[in-house]
Ligand SMILES: NC(=O)C1=CN([C@@H]2O[C@H](COP(=O)(O)OP(=O)(O)OC[C@H]3O[C@@H](n4cnc5c(N)ncnc54)[C@H](OP(=O)(O)O)[C@@H]3O)[C@@H](O)[C@H]2O)[C@@H](O)CC1
C-alpha cells in the first residue's frame with residue numbers, strides 16, 4: 146500500500162526562521178542557467194526557491210547569459226562562470242543546487258553535473274540534466290548521493306529508466322529510486338515521490354492547470370528552496386509537490402508558471418498557521 150502525500154506527514158518538518166536566523170544560516174540555493182537565449186527556466190526556479198524560504202539564491206550562468214539575466218532579477222544574485230572548473234569554485238558553500246531547466250543538451254551540462262555532485266550541495270536534477278544522460282544513465286547514478294533528487298516527467302523518466310513504466314507509475318518510481326539511489330519525483334497527474342530507502346507517496350491534489358510551460362521549473366525551485374533549508378530530501382520533495390499543486394489549484398484558469406511563486410506565500414501561511 147502506498148501512502149497518500151498529505152501535509153500531516155511533513156508539515157511539522159517545514160523550516161521556519163527564528164530570531165537567531167540570518168540569510169546564510171537559513172540556506173543557500175544555487176541554480177545553473179542555460180545560455181543567453183535559455184535563461185527563463187533558471188529564473189523561474191530561482192524565484193520559487195527564494196519564495197520557498199532559501200535565505201539566499203544565486204543563479205550561476207554562462208558568461209553570455211549574464212547581461213540577459215541581470216536586468217530581470219533583484220533579490221536573486223548572479224555569478225557568471227566560464228567552465229566546469231570555475232563553477233566548482235563558485236558553488237562552494239551552497240547548501241543545494243538545481244541543474245537541468247534549460248541547461249542545454251551538451252557536454253557542458255554533463256561536466257557541470259559532475260562538479261556539482263562533488264560539491265557537497267544536495268542536488269535537484271531536472272529536464273536537460275536528465276535527458277542528457279539518455280543511454281548513459283549508469284554514469285549519472287554512480288555520482289548521485291541519497292539526498293539528491295531527480296524530477297522527471299514521464300518522457301524524461303523513460304529516457305533514464307527505459308521500460309520501467311510498464312509496471313505502473315508507483316512501482317516504476319520505487320524501482321527507479323532504488324536503481325538511482327536517489328529520491329525520484331515522477332511528475333504528472335498523481336505525482337509519485339519515491340526514496341531509495343523504500344518510502345513512497347502518491348500525490349492527489351495535483352492540478353491540471355499545471356500543464357503549462359515552466360511549471361516544472363518552478364517545482365524544481367520549490368524543492369531546492371526547502372532542501373537548501375536542510376529539510377530531509379524525501380519530505381522536501383513531498384512538501385514541494387503538494388505546495389506547488391495547491392498554488393495551482395488556488396489560481397485555477399489562466400495560470401502560467403510565473404504565477405506560482407506569487408501564490409506560494411498564501412500556501413506557506415496556511416501551513417505555518419497549522420504547524421504545531
Ligand atoms: N521558460 C523556459 O525557459 C522554459 C524552458 N524549458 C526548457 O526547454 C527545454 C525543452 O523542453 P521540452 O519541454 O521541449 O522538452 P521535453 O520535456 O524533453 O519534451 C520533449 C518531448 O518529450 C515528450 N514527453 C513525453 N512525456 C512528456 C511529458 N509528461 N511532458 C512533456 N513532454 C513529454 C514529448 O513528446 P510527445 O509527447 O509530444 O511525443 C515532448 O515533445 C528544456 O531544457 C526545458 O527545461 C521548459 O522547461 C519550458 C519553459
Ligand SMILES: Nc1ncnc2c1ncn2[C@@H]1O[C@H](COP(=O)(O)OP(=O)(O)O)[C@@H](O)[C@H]1O
Nearest residue numbers: 332333334351352353355356358359360361362
Ligand atoms: N495534467 C496534469 N495534471 C496534474 N499535474 C500536471 C499535469 N500536467 C503537468 N502537470 C505538472 O506540471 C509540471 C510540469 O513539469 P514539466 O513537464 O517538467 O514542465 P516544464 O519543463 O515546462 O517546466 C509537473 O509538476 C507536473 O506534475
